[in-house]
Amino acid sequence: MITADLYVEVQTYYANQMRLLDSLKIEEYAATFTADGEIVHAHRDERAQGRETMIAGMYAALPRYKGVVVRHWFDHLLVEQGGDGSLTVNYYTLVSRTDAEGKVVFEPTFTVTDILVRGDDGQLYTKSRYIERDTPAES
Amino acid sequence: MITADLYVEVQTYYANQMRLLDSLKIEEYAATFTADGEIVHAHRDERAQGRETMIAGMYAALPRYKGVVVRHWFDHLLVEQGGDGSLTVNYYTLVSRTDAEGKVVFEPTFTVTDILVRGDDGQLYTKSRYIERDTPAES
Amino acid sequence: MITADLYVEVQTYYANQMRLLDSLKIEEYAATFTADGEIVHAHRDERAQGRETMIAGMYAALPRYKGVVVRHWFDHLLVEQGGDGSLTVNYYTLVSRTDAEGKVVFEPTFTVTDILVRGDDGQLYTKSRYIERDTPAES
Numbered sequence: 001m002i003t004a005d006l007y008v009e010v011q012t013y014y015a016n017q018m019r020l021l022d023s024l025k026i027e028e029y030a031a032t033f034t035a036d037g038e039i040v041h042a043h044r045d046e047r048a049q050g051r052e053t054m055i056a057g058m059y060a061a062l063p064r065y066k067g068v069v070v071r072h073w074f075d076h077l078l079v080e081q082g083g084d085g086s087l088t089v090n091y092y093t094l095v096s097r098t099d100a101e102g103k104v105v106f107e108p109t110f111t112v113t114d115i116l117v118r119g120d121d122g123q124l125y126t127k128s129r130y131i132e133r134d135t136p137a138e139s
Numbered sequence: 140m141i142t143a144d145l146y147v148e149v150q151t152y153y154a155n156q157m158r159l160l161d162s163l164k165i166e167e168y169a170a171t172f173t174a175d176g177e178i179v180h181a182h183r184d185e186r187a188q189g190r191e192t193m194i195a196g197m198y199a200a201l202p203r204y205k206g207v208v209v210r211h212w213f214d215h216l217l218v219e220q221g222g223d224g225s226l227t228v229n230y231y232t233l234v235s236r237t238d239a240e241g242k243v244v245f246e247p248t249f250t251v252t253d254i255l256v257r258g259d260d261g262q263l264y265t266k267s268r269y270i271e272r273d274t275p276a277e278s
Numbered sequence: 279m280i281t282a283d284l285y286v287e288v289q290t291y292y293a294n295q296m297r298l299l300d301s302l303k304i305e306e307y308a309a310t311f312t313a314d315g316e317i318v319h320a321h322r323d324e325r326a327q328g329r330e331t332m333i334a335g336m337y338a339a340l341p342r343y344k345g346v347v348v349r350h351w352f353d354h355l356l357v358e359q360g361g362d363g364s365l366t367v368n369y370y371t372l373v374s375r376t377d378a379e380g381k382v383v384f385e386p387t388f389t390v391t392d393i394l395v396r397g398d399d400g401q402l403y404t405k406s407r408y409i410e411r412d413t414p415a416e417s
Contacts, residue, residue, distance in 0.1 A: 001151075004143035004282035012279075015354035024415075069412040071370055071387050073353045075212045076154035092210055094235065094243075096372065098412050102386030104372075108241030109210050134208040134237050137163075140290075143282035214351045215293035231349055233374065233382075247380030248349050273347040273376050276302075 002079050002087075010079050010089060010116065013124045018072045024065060026058045033126045034117060043133035068097040086127070087116040093131075109134040141218050141226075149218050149228060149255065152263045157211045163204060165197045172265045173256060182272035207236040225266070226255040232270075248273045280357050280365075288357050288367060288394065291402045296350045302343060304336045312395060312403045321411035346375040364405070365394040371409075387412045 013032075020029040030051040033039075038049040048054045073094040080088045091114075095107040113130045152171075159168040169190040172178075177188040187193045212233040219227045230253075234246040252269045291310075298307040308329040311317075316327040326332045351372040358366045369392075373385040391408045 001148070004147040004286070007147045007150075008143070008282040008285045009279070011285075011354075012356065015356045018354055019356075067414050069387065069414050071372070071412065073212070073351070073370065073372065075214075075353075076150075076157055078151065078154045078158075092212065094210070094212065096384070096387055098387045098414075100414050102411065104384040104386060106235070106243040108243060109208065109235055109237045133241065134210065136206050136208050136237075136239050140287070143286040146286045146289075147282070212351070214353075215289075215296055217290065217293045217297075231351065233349075233351065245374070245382040247382060248347065248374055248376045272380065273349065275345050275347050275376075275378050 002081050006081075006087075007077070007079055009124065010077065010087065013116070014074060017126070018074070022070050022072060024062065026055055029058070030054045033129075034119070037125065037127055037129075039129045039131070041131050043131070043135070068099050071096045071098070085118060087114075087124075089114045089116060141220050145220075145226075146216070146218055148263065149216065149226065152255070153213060156265070157213070161209050161211060163201070165194055168197070169193045172268075173258070176264065176266055176268075178268045178270070180270050182270070182274070207238050210235045210237070224257060226253075226263075228253045228255060280359050284359075284365075285355070285357055287402065288355065288365065291394070292352060295404070296352070300348050300350060302340070304333055307336070308332045310404060311407075312397070312405045315403065315405055315407075317407045317409070319409050321409070321413070346377050349374045349376070363396060365392075365402075367392045367394060 017029065017032045020032065033051060033054065036050055037054070038047060039054060040047045048057045073096065075092045075094070078090045082088060091112055093110040093112055095110070096104050097107065098104050111132050111134060113132075115127045116124045117127045119125050156168065156171045159171065172190060172193065175189055176193070177186060178193060179186045187196045212235065214231045214233070217229045221227060230251055232249040232251055234249070235243050236246065237243050250271050250273060252271075254266045255263045256266045258264050295307065295310045298310065311329060311332065314328055315332070316325060317332060318325045326335045351374065353370045353372070356368045360366060369390055371388040371390055373388070374382050375385065376382050389410050389412060391410075393405045394402045395405045397403050
């Protein structure tokens with residue numbers, strides 16, 4: 001069981017990180033990852049390793065965000081501390097897109113698993129982010 | 140006023156419990172209740188008492204979840220500790236349904252009141268869950 | 279970095295305040311502000327200063343809430359403590375409207391900045407609330 005102070009630190013880390021992502025501050029968002037950090041979109045079998053690859057991928061995706069404001073909503077964080085001090089965090093994500101007229105639509109929901117590590121500066125960084133789109137079980 | 144550590148313990152309890160519910164692990168979800176635990180859906184005047192009744196009711200409801208992934212989103216937890224050590228927790232719930240194409244729809248919003256108790260194993264269990272569908276005031 | 283206990287106190291303050299707002303308890307909601315408190319809706323250039331002005335404005339807006347239940351969902355709180363003990367809190371807001379049939383629609387998303395102060399009674403009060411509608415960047 002982690003302490004409440006650590007839990008709140010993780011929440012605050014995400015609050016800052018999502019503001020950077022949602023305001024399309026691409027370089028600043030990438031800087032919240034470790035230099036060798038990676039983002040895996042499991043549902044489309046896509047992996048970006050290293051900040052430069054991330055940044056290139058996000059610039060390529062920018063047209064998808066033209067004319068909308070995206071907001072990432074998190075819930076149900078599970079934070080576990082590993083023996084090496086790293087944190088494994090699993091959470092639900094809902095993604096809203098608000099257009100200029102104020103109409104809101106939602107992307108499919110996701111479940112995300114991050115590994116967070118503490119840098120030499122004492123701050124948290126994302127070492128890996130594994131994103132799974134929520135998909136109905138085969139029936 | 141409860142401590143932050145207890146608040147985070149309650150949040151983590153729900154994070155685990157909702158993962159079980161949302162992945163339709165019915166028996167494991169029922170096991171997060173006390174043996175005599177109950178769930179009341181006030182808006183449809185329905186009460187399930189005891190884990191076996193809950194489990195039967197959830198199996199009967201499974202067809203409603205065919206082809207969709209359900210996610211329960213919580214907000215605005217109010218956690219109060221009773222003299223007997225039980226916790227009364229009231230929270231908002233938003234329920235999303237994502238289909239195979241990624242389309243998201245929402246069920247009506249709900250407000251839930253739980254009583255949580257601590258078992259002999261030191262873990263939290265839900266003794267009762269009272270679910271009210273948010274309904275406009277008569278006008 | 280604030281303590282987890284303070285973070286949870288802020289969350290609990292909002293949990294209570296939003297229940298008052300969402301159940302249209304207008305006078306009680308206004309009483310969670312300081313006597314000279316203000317609410318600014320930046321996107322429609324509207325400012326209400328003082329509890330009485332707030333109350334009048336909310337009564338005037340009541341017809342907009344006829345036949346629906348509104349719920350304000352918060353996420354990604356950033357809580358910062360000023361030298362004078364006041365708190366600046368920034369957060370995401372999603373607003374749902376559920377009608378009598380259970381249909382859910384959403385208002386445009388918002389980002390809110392509050393200044394909270396502690397009253398002589400030791401409780402938190404909102405001194406100012408600055409509400410910005412999330413609007414796509416010009417392109």
